[in-house]
Amino acid sequence: MLTLTSDAVQVIRTVTADPQLPPESGIRIQAGLNGSDTLQLSVAPAPEAGDQVVEDQGARVYLEPTTAAMLDEMTLDAKVDPKGDVAFTLADSTTGES
Template sequence: MLTLTSDAVQVIRTVTADPQLPPKSGIRIQAGIDGSETLKLSVAPAPEDGDEVVDEQGARVYLEPATAKMLEDMTLDATVDPKGDVAFTLTGPPTEV
């Protein structure tokens, strides 16, 4: 299952804390529509039918089934630059030497 770093948890909670969003809002990750390995990330009011839900400390990530399988052993991290722009990154499991 996808795991979240503490930075990702904090950023997702901040992004979804808007009082105009429903209480179950989260970040949805899905495969790009062009068939490539590009992923699309958006704020979602709730999971869609069939989505896998990752909930860590109130930070919710909704993954469509194919995307959940692709990211099952990965970690989502987030950084915020001095301008306030957010960047999400995915890292794989550590390789054994």
């Protein structure tokens, strides 16, 4: 199952803390369109049917089934640069490689 670093937890909680979003909001990760190898990340008000839900200290990540299988042994990290831009990265949980 996908795991989250403490930095990822903090960023996800900050991003989904908007009072206009429902309390069960999270980050949804899904495969890119047209068979691309890229992943799409978006704020979601709730999981979609069939999504795997990863929750850690109030941070929620929703994974569509194909993506959940692909990220099974991965760790999601997040960094915020001085301008406030967020970059999410994935690393293999077993080796630590990105």
